[in-house]
Amino acid sequence: MTARLPFVWILNPYNMKDISIREAQAQVDEWIRRVGVRYFSELTNMAILTEEVGEVARIISRTYGDQSFKKSDLDKDLGEELADVLFVTICLANQTGINLEEAFRKGMEKRTTRDATRHLENKKLSPNPPTLSPESDQ
Numbered sequence: 171m172t173a174r175l176p177f178v179w180i181l182n183p184y185n186m187k188d189i190s191i192r193e194a195q196a197q198v199d200e201w202i203r204r205v206g207v208r209y210f211s212e213l214t215n216m217a218i219l220t221e222e223v224g225e226v227a228r229i230i231s232r233t234y235g236d237q238s239f240k241k242s243d244l245d246k247d248l249g250e251e252l253a254d255v256l257f258v259t260i261c262l263a264n265q266t267g268i269n270l271e272e273a274f275r276k277g278m279e280k281r282t283t284r285d286a287t288r289h290l291e292n293k294k295l296s297p298n299p300p301t302l303s304p305e306s307d308q
């Protein structure tokens with residue numbers, strides 16, 4: 171039987187400084203084994219991911235959109251909800267054998283290559299976007 175580090179090791183803020191994606195995956199896996207017992211099934215985690223994205227959407231729609239906050243929503247924190255999305259995303263990566271660091275690198279490379287000039291050429295993103303008129307959409 172392997173010796174178990176006390177769980178406070180994981181919560182030590184010095185262990186959380188500048189963690190890589192690889193380290194985050196390892197910490198989540200350690201947490202699941204020590205505290206969470208086992209991973210929820212992939213289908214359950216997919217449902218939880220959807221739920222957490224919904225919580226992010228709720229805050230965004232009330233902060234930047236037209237909806238107003240209900241009293242029960244006032245204590246909601248965008249950073250906390252984004253971290254919940256990250257946690258369950260890491261769970262899904264871990265349980266399906268995905269190296270998220272490698273996948274992230276590949277994704278950035280793909281975006282950089284594929285979109286090398288796309289956004290630079292997008293007039294809607296320029297500091298002085300063209301005025302759109304109904305005729306210009308046709």
Ligand SMILES: [Mg+2]
Nearest residue numbers: 222225251254
């Ligand atoms: Mg949440």
